[in-house]
Amino acid sequence: MDCILHIRNTKAKQVCVWRNDxxxxxxxxxxxxxxAFEAYTKEADECDMxxxxxxxxxxxxxxxxxxxxxxxxxxxxxxxxxxxSISHTVIVDSGFTEFNGVPTKTCLGIHPVFDEDIDGVTGNxxxx
Numbered sequence: 001m002d003c004i005l006h007i008r009n010t011k012a013k014q015v016c017v018w019r020n021d022x023x024x025x026x027x028x029x030x031x032x033x034x035x036a037f038e039a040y041t042k043e044a045d046e047c048d049m050x051x052x053x054x055x056x057x058x059x060x061x062x063x064x065x066x067x068x069x070x071x072x073x074x075x076x077x078x079x080x081x082x083x084x085s086i087s088h089t090v091i092v093d094s095g096f097t098e099f100n101g102v103p104t105k106t107c108l109g110i111h112p113v114f115d116e117d118i119d120g121v122t123g124n125x126x127x128x
């Protein structure tokens with residue numbers, strides 16, 4: 001019974017971290033965030049029962065968008081996630097419609113992860 005109660009209380013989510021210093025149109029923000037949220041689907045891993053991805057897929061597909069001040073903070077967060085072995089993807093816009101043709105890091109998508117594993121990392125960031 002304890003195991004069932006634990007499983008029912010386990011939650012997983014995805015987090016998109018947006019660079020707040022970028023001045024772009026709303027549609028671009030939405031498109032880049034979409035890329036961040038779909039990046040995990042390109043992974044070849046199975047959706048094993050009781051993995052973060054399983055709880056994400058079957059637990060409501062919760063998505064959170066938070067922000068950092070600039071590219072340096074985005075890079076620092078990516079480095080922290082690497083150190084913690086938390087799967088993520090940095091989204092780089094090609095620059096065709098924004099950023100004067102310069103490829104630009106816009107956001108970071110954190111792949112499905114248990115709340116308890118990510119809240120200490122992103123919980124202090126402002127909701128976007």
